[in-house]
Amino acid sequence: MSLIDPSVVELSRLQFALTALYHFIFVPLTLGMTFLIASMETVYVITGKEIYKEMTHFWAKLFGINFAIGVATGLTMEFEFGTNWSMYSHFVGDVFGTPLAIEGLMAFFMESTFIGLMFFGWDRLSRPAHLAVTWLTALGSNLSALWILIANGFMQNPQGASFDPDTMRMQFTSFLNLVFSQDAQAKFVHTSIAGFVTGALFVMGISSFYILTNRHKALAARSFRMAALFGVISSMAVVTLGDALGRLDYLVQPTKIAAIEGLWQDSNAHSSAAAAPWLVFALPDDAKQTNYAEIGVPYVLTPLITHSENTAVPGLISLEQQAGPRILNGIKALNALQQYGQDHDAAALATFKQYENDMGYGFLAQKNAPNQDLTQITPANQDAIVAQTEKDTIPNVFVTFWSFRIMMFLGFYFVILFAFASYYSLRNELEKHPLLLKAALWSIPLPVMACEFGWITAEAGRQPWSVYGWLPTFQSASSHPVGYMVFSLIGFALLYSAFIAAELYLMFKFARLGPQHHAEPSVGGTATMFGKPQLADKSWQ
Amino acid sequence: MELYVVLKVIWAVLLGVLLTGLAVMVGMDMGVGTLLRFVGKTDKERRVALNIIGPHWDGNQVWFILGGGAIFAAFPTLYATSFSVFYVVMILLLFSMIMRPVAFEYRSKAGNSWRATWDWAFLISGAVPMIVYGAAFGNVMEGVGFHYSWTGQYFQDESFLGYLLNPFALICGVMSLSLSIAQGGTMLMLRGEEPIFGRARSAAIGGALVAAVLFAIGGVWVAHMNGFAFTAPVDPNMPASPLTGQTVAVQAGAWMHNYQSYPILWALPALGFVGMLGNLLMNAARKPAVAWWAGALAWVGVIFTVGASMFPFLMPSTTNPNQSLTVWNSIGSQYSLGWMLLFALVFTPAIIAYTSWCFYVMRGKVKVESITDDSHSY
Amino acid sequence: MGKLFKIVGLALTLALGVFLAVVAGDYGPWYFAWLVGTTMIVLIAAAGAVMFDTQETNSNGKV
Numbered sequence: 001m002s003l004i005d006p007s008v009v010e011l012s013r014l015q016f017a018l019t020a021l022y023h024f025i026f027v028p029l030t031l032g033m034t035f036l037i038a039s040m041e042t043v044y045v046i047t048g049k050e051i052y053k054e055m056t057h058f059w060a061k062l063f064g065i066n067f068a069i070g071v072a073t074g075l076t077m078e079f080e081f082g083t084n085w086s087m088y089s090h091f092v093g094d095v096f097g098t099p100l101a102i103e104g105l106m107a108f109f110m111e112s113t114f115i116g117l118m119f120f121g122w123d124r125l126s127r128p129a130h131l132a133v134t135w136l137t138a139l140g141s142n143l144s145a146l147w148i149l150i151a152n153g154f155m156q157n158p159q160g161a162s163f164d165p166d167t168m169r170m171q172f173t174s175f176l177n178l179v180f181s182q183d184a185q186a187k188f189v190h191t192s193i194a195g196f197v198t199g200a201l202f203v204m205g206i207s208s209f210y211i212l213t214n215r216h217k218a219l220a221a222r223s224f225r226m227a228a229l230f231g232v233i234s235s236m237a238v239v240t241l242g243d244a245l246g247r248l249d250y251l252v253q254p255t256k257i258a259a260i261e262g263l264w265q266d267s268n269a270h271s272s273a274a275a276a277p278w279l280v281f282a283l284p285d286d287a288k289q290t291n292y293a294e295i296g297v298p299y300v301l302t303p304l305i306t307h308s309e310n311t312a313v314p315g316l317i318s319l320e321q322q323a324g325p326r327i328l329n330g331i332k333a334l335n336a337l338q339q340y341g342q343d344h345d346a347a348a349l350a351t352f353k354q355y356e357n358d359m360g361y362g363f364l365a366q367k368n369a370p371n372q373d374l375t376q377i378t379p380a381n382q383d384a385i386v387a388q389t390e391k392d393t394i395p396n397v398f399v400t401f402w403s404f405r406i407m408m409f410l411g412f413y414f415v416i417l418f419a420f421a422s423y424y425s426l427r428n429e430l431e432k433h434p435l436l437l438k439a440a441l442w443s444i445p446l447p448v449m450a451c452e453f454g455w456i457t458a459e460a461g462r463q464p465w466s467v468y469g470w471l472p473t474f475q476s477a478s479s480h481p482v483g484y485m486v487f488s489l490i491g492f493a494l495l496y497s498a499f500i501a502a503e504l505y506l507m508f509k510f511a512r513l514g515p516q517h518h519a520e521p522s523v524g525g526t527a528t529m530f531g532k533p534q535l536a537d538k539s540w541q
Numbered sequence: 542m543e544l545y546v547v548l549k550v551i552w553a554v555l556l557g558v559l560l561t562g563l564a565v566m567v568g569m570d571m572g573v574g575t576l577l578r579f580v581g582k583t584d585k586e587r588r589v590a591l592n593i594i595g596p597h598w599d600g601n602q603v604w605f606i607l608g609g610g611a612i613f614a615a616f617p618t619l620y621a622t623s624f625s626v627f628y629v630v631m632i633l634l635l636f637s638m639i640m641r642p643v644a645f646e647y648r649s650k651a652g653n654s655w656r657a658t659w660d661w662a663f664l665i666s667g668a669v670p671m672i673v674y675g676a677a678f679g680n681v682m683e684g685v686g687f688h689y690s691w692t693g694q695y696f697q698d699e700s701f702l703g704y705l706l707n708p709f710a711l712i713c714g715v716m717s718l719s720l721s722i723a724q725g726g727t728m729l730m731l732r733g734e735e736p737i738f739g740r741a742r743s744a745a746i747g748g749a750l751v752a753a754v755l756f757a758i759g760g761v762w763v764a765h766m767n768g769f770a771f772t773a774p775v776d777p778n779m780p781a782s783p784l785t786g787q788t789v790a791v792q793a794g795a796w797m798h799n800y801q802s803y804p805i806l807w808a809l810p811a812l813g814f815v816g817m818l819g820n821l822l823m824n825a826a827r828k829p830a831v832a833w834w835a836g837a838l839a840w841v842g843v844i845f846t847v848g849a850s851m852f853p854f855l856m857p858s859t860t861n862p863n864q865s866l867t868v869w870n871s872i873g874s875q876y877s878l879g880w881m882l883l884f885a886l887v888f889t890p891a892i893i894a895y896t897s898w899c900f901y902v903m904r905g906k907v908k909v910e911s912i913t914d915d916s917h918s919y
Numbered sequence: 920m921g922k923l924f925k926i927v928g929l930a931l932t933l934a935l936g937v938f939l940a941v942v943a944g945d946y947g948p949w950y951f952a953w954l955v956g957t958t959m960i961v962l963i964a965a966a967g968a969v970m971f972d973t974q975e976t977n978s979n980g981k982v
Contacts, residue, residue: 004694039961043968052968061917068646071599072639078609082624083631087694089624093617094873101614101881104607105888113600113892113899119917120596124902164874166780168693169617172877176946185949192953196960225971230964237956244949341691341784426967428974478625479696488632495636499643506650 003372009477011485012084015492017459019076021452022496026070028451031145031192032199033063034138036230038131040223045131051218056134058219058515059203064119065506069499071112076492083488088466088476095161095172096151099179103147111140145195146188153184155467156458157252163359163470165340165352170470182248187458190241193234194454197414198447200231204421205444206511208437211430216514225425232418239411243304249461250305250313253468255393256461257305258316259400262291267301268312276301276313284397289317316394323393327386329355330362331374338375360470365389367474392472395463403456410450417443546777548878552615553868555885557848563608564674564717564840565724566601570594572725572748574641574667575718578660580729580740585909587660588649591919592912593732596903598645600896605638614881618783618871619855622695626687627680629701630673637669649919667725668718675717678847679710679759681856682796684769688861689783698860709762716755720843722748723820724836730829732907742824745832749821749839756813756843763850768795769857769865776869777853783870789862796850806849813842 037059044052078100081089089097114136121130154160160178161170172178204227210220249257257263262284267276277296284291305313314322333355339348352359362374368388370376377385421440424430430437462468466476573594581587594601613620624631640662648659686699704710726745730738772790779786800806816839823832857865872878912918943951 035957035961036964039964040968042961043965046965047969047972049972057917064646064917065650068642071602072642075606075639075642076635078606078613079624079631079635081613082609082620083628083635084625086621086625087692089613089621090618090693090695093613093620094877097610097614097617097620097873098877098881101607101610102884104603104610105884105892108606109600109603109888109892110895112603113597113896116596116599117899117902120915121902122917123915164780167782167874168784169782171874172880175880180946180950182949185947189949189953189956193956196957222968222971225967226964229967230960233956233960233963237960241949338691426970428971428978475692475694478628479694480625480628484628484632484701487629491632491636495639502643502647506647509651 004367004474004477004479005482006367006474008480008482008485009474011482011489012477012480013473015485015489016080016084019073019080019492019496021455022500023070023073023077024451024455025448025500026066026073027145028191028195028198028448029066029202030063030070030141031195032197032234033059033066033202034134034141034199035196036199036203036227037063038134038138039226039230041131041134043226045127051222054515055219055223059223060119062202062206062507062510065503065510067115069503072499073496084478084480085466085476086478088471090169091471091476092154092161092170092467095170095178096154098172099147099151099154103144107140107143107147109140111137111144114140142192142195145192149188149191150179150181150184152458153181153187154178155465156187156462157181157183157248158467158470159183163356165337165349168337168341170467183245183252186241186244186248190238190245190454191451193238193241194447194451196234197231197238198451200227200234200418201414201440201447202444203227204231204418205441208430208440209511210514212434212437212441219515221425221428221430224421224430228418228421228425231414232422235411235414235418239415242408242411246305247307253462254314255316255319255395256400258314258319259395259397259461260404260457261301261305261313262294262397262401263301263313263315264289264291264317264397265315266312266318267315269315272310273302273312274310275299278304279401282401284401286397316397320390320393323361323390324386326358326361327365327389328382329358330360331365331377332362333359334362334366334374360465360467360472361389361393363475364392364464364472367392367472392464395461400457400461403453403460407450407453407457410446410453413443414447414450543778545875545878548875548882549777549868549872551882552872552878553848553852555882556612556616557845559604559608559611561840561844563604564720564844565837566604568671568674568717568721568840569724569728570598570601571667571671572721572723573729574663574725575671575722576725576729576741576744577663577667579744580726580733580737582736584653584656585912586737587656588912588919589733589907589909590729590737591645591648591663593729593907595645595919597899599642600899602642611881614877615873616855616871617873618693618781619866622687622866622871623677623681623685623856625695626685626697626699627677627701627704630676630705634670634673637666637673641666645919667721671718671721672711672714674714676704676707676710676714678717678844679713680704680707682713682763682768682847682851683707683709683766684791684857684859684862684865686860687858688864691784693782693784709759709766712755712759712762716752716759716843719748719752719755720817720836720839723752723817723824723839724748724833727820727824727829727832727836730824730827731833732905734906734908742827745824746821749817749824749836752839753814753817753821756810756817760810760846763796764794766796767791767793768797768850769854769862770795770798775867779869781870781872781874783864783866786870787863787865787867789857789865791859791862799849799852809842809846809849811842813839813846816840816842 037056040052041056044056114133117133118137121133159181160172160174162173164171203223207220207224210216262279262282267273270276275298277298278300279294279296281293281295282291283293302311303309333352336348336351339345340352365385366372366374368385417439420436424433424436464472466473573590577587577590581590644659644662644666648656687695687697689695723745726741726748729741733741769789770792773788775787816835819835820832820839823835853868855866855868855871
């Protein structure tokens, strides 16, 4: 039997991480801006004021530049499960593929068909009909996110499926459990609203630029107002949902929450669980299993995670030790399963059923077994293999700890920024606070960063599993030669770099240019952060 | 018949429907992309050509995405194995496909050399995917080298050069490209005026002619090449696992067995030819609306011809024929097939309704003035 | 009579809405929160824009 090549697994992980993170530069803006644009158009249809139509057109144009790459890179994601994660697709495709198929049927068709009408239908549709089309686009893009996150929720906390020894894969057993899984729900709302924050800050930042440079003020002040209010509620909601997700991780993914908090020892290793500190800063050392330079706030960790006063949170070291018996059971489960696959022996099936819930841990041990073959584990080498596998059961703490903190600090920064922005916008005093406007402008990329670090927390924190507790990432990958991976990685790097260069070029060009029908001359000599507006450039027409 | 077997057969047919929907809707846009540099000599002409499918390409492309998603869910093992075994071409397909949305949105937003670059991107992203699409059918009919370990992990037994440089697959690829050119040309005639109309017409006629000839050559080839057949009865109700339960032999001419048993199936290749000739004649007679539907029927005929000759095989293995993927052993569970059927029954009519409405709203000829006046046009 | 029908219709819609909310709150509390929250966010943003126009009219009137 051929062996799984660890470097191919690592390269597949690298490729998936890079393409997924790249895709997610563009997704949040789509999720948020569609609703924000729909809100603007709603105001236009209700009040009949032309300025809101102009706003809708202008922001839709910038949205379109972003949307194109979002769609393009989304194609990659749909393919990559099959091209690089063959065993994963075979093992959970029956349940994981279903939400993806429904996403296409229910959401993506809707979004993509109506977006054509949204851009091209202005002169062919009545105002309410066009408004309905815009709303359907917004709804479609967020429904799309819903089904994708239901699928991701399954990877975090597999609900609604069970393993079938006759087909050697997980089979779908409950649609409702899959769709209403707590993880899927909280993840969807957290991610969708994070998109709202991204869209709001994008609109607010570019509006700030116009206010600072004294251009397009009617459009900019109104856009700023709407975006600030949109953002202030969204950013508060995103923090709330983040807390809900943290609590869920505590309940179903103890290794992830311990890694997020840099918790090596159990929380009651301090004077009591209640006194355990929440670490604001630390430098986790994965090799030595300890933290350096800890700065913590006592009495915060326990209530934050457990929503109770004095419940102990298990640390990574004891979680590793708890995995030991499960690894032994998992080895028995997989050996029985292999036996059953060969001769459909009833006794083997009974043995498998006894240890079924630990079979994922058997897969984990396979990586460390001689020739990746569990049947070659003997009493002599067993202890060493189990000890090695125990170490594999926890994620990289440094990465999880810091990506979580960056995301979270940014989240609180957004709440504060939007709160001030809303306050001064409501008082119409924006021009007296250029510092706030500059902060808004320079913060445009930050929500995207927060989203990316959020995904790193969620996915790096789930390691070593691709489906938590059932299938390790190591087993999920396709058995490619290294050359294939080099070929595709180089191609993606070249194409995606070209895309981002083209996108930024156009984005800056059209943001500088401003709305076309309402072009005001810029105030000469104003220092602008994007350089001089190029009103003469009409080459797009 | 058992409910599970009924669901398996329904989803096998739906797989054909999906692949046909993909070929008709995406193929048409790909044809326009391939023809862009030919039908449009000036920048304005090219913009007219792009805006003919401008409001629709994104919606059409979802057929492609839905195809991926539905195969993932309904035929997990087929999805897992085929996408990995064909890694190199799948990645090439992907690279060419992802240029297209960006090309549409970005092409007309900057100067001349910028536009010229994106026009080449349209050619690549139109032609390459259609060749790969057809070649995939060709390769699958010839069988692919792979086997499984006991866990269900696939292992590849054949170099990628084997399926890249393969004369039968290339014939299939060029045929699929020709048919997409015929459909793309038809669409350009539907909503374009002279000179685009005339250029598109000659391209479409040429495309349909080449497609019909290659379809005939391919048919003769299939009748003589190695096919796959069961040597012992198979239980269609079997658990969906390729590891056990089948004995398969490689036989020359086996792909004709279904036609010998059910002569009515000859109607399918006949439909393909009628569709292609209908498309050709109607375009020659300057009736692109009728020609479009004839072209769609041609796709139905071609894809179901392949399906009918292979059924129930989906992707046979040359190196371990017993582990060949069939409708019976690579499909999803009864539960997920049932739920997805429910969703398909509810949403497919809705999709057809709003797609038609979208085409209805955007009906009529595309004119140069309407493009330069609209800041959103491509 | 027509008014009565309207009131009954409204009451029924309201009852159905409450019923759906209770069910959604039980099975999908966060999905429900998203529906309510997104509606609220959109309405507040729209209200902010309308308020801006009013503020502008008022200040112009004073000048």
